[in-house]
Amino acid sequence: MNARRLKVARGRCGLFSIAVLCTLALAQVALAQGSDDQYDITIKMEMPGMAMPPMSQRMCVKKGASDQDLIPRQDNCRVSDTTRSGARLTFKMTCTGNNPMTGTGEFNLVANGYNGQIRMKGKMEGQDIAMTQTIDARRVGGCTAR
Secondary structure: OHHHHHHHHHHHHHHHHHHHHHHHHHHHHHHHOOOEEEEEEEEEEEEOOEEOOOEEEEEEEOOOOOHHHHOOOOOOEEEEEEEEEOOEEEEEEEEOOOOOEEEEEEEEEEOOEEEEEEEEEEEEOOEEEEEEEEEEEEEEEEEOOO
16 A cells, blocks of 8 residues: 555656646746847957857846846946947946956947957956957847846
8 A cells, every 4th residue: 555655656746847847948938038138149258378168148138228238247347438339339347356357348239139349457366367258149039137
């Protein structure tokens, strides 16, 4: 009798797991069809004598958001002096922490995304460093910004 109950419990647990996975999948579809803009962003980072492999990330930007919201950055970085002139967006960036850096960026806004570069200078592990990040962002659909 106990073996039978265990088998039934395992079956219910399996069904519950499947139901949870289906619910999560439906929630992802709902998020992907929101009214905000979903971007696929590719970032290529280069430093003198070294190029890193491209990194990709997905970013959801609220409709009507400020131009600053298009700029990928880490939590310890602050964007300032954002200026938009036609399809050209320029800005400054300051990053604090263990590897402080400052830099400038310029994006060209196109019909279905944007592209450009961020040039940063600072110190990393006590050494002076300069790096250029090349950004290519394409709008790939809708999402729901949080």
